[in-house]
Amino acid sequence: MKLLILAPGHKVPAWVSMGFEDYARRMPRDTPLQLVEIRPEPRGAGATTPAQIDRILKLEAQRLRSALPAGATCVALDEQGRTVSTAELARLLEGWRREGNDVAFLIGSADGLDVQLKKSARLMLSLSAMTLPHQLVRVLLAEQLYRAASLLQGHPYHRA
Secondary structure (H helix, E strand, O other): OOEEEEEEOOOOOHHHHHHHHHHHHHOOOOOOEEEEEEOOOOOOOOOOOHHHHHHHHHHHHHHHHHHOOOOOEEEEEEEEEEEOOHHHHHHHHHHHHHHOOOEEEEOOEOOEOOHHHHHHOOEEEEOOOOOOOHHHHHHHHHHHHHHHHHHHOOOOHHHO
């Protein structure tokens, strides 16, 4: 099973790339973690109305859907999603592993994810009830996936 994080990428700070790569390198060989960046839709100075933001999110959703591997389990990240512990995430990973499909975690841009894309996801997951910078979410998600994979290998996650 391959884990993918699909996210709009544009001028990502070096610390974000370094943090993600550090956890991706630590992943077990049977659970590789890959980042797939899609082109974010440009936001002009006037892109502030709900209709304009909706249009932008729909265009980004098309790019995210195009990047999804066929048959992948889709998990949308959203602050309104389900919160799980690291142990629960490990159990979810184990279930997905048994199904034999890749798992794609979708991170939205600064305006989030398209409503229809979230509805079509198998699971909507929240890393926190707080609003987090979408670039930081890459690192936090990679770290939690590493801990969950470590638990599945019998390593205590608090020591990881």
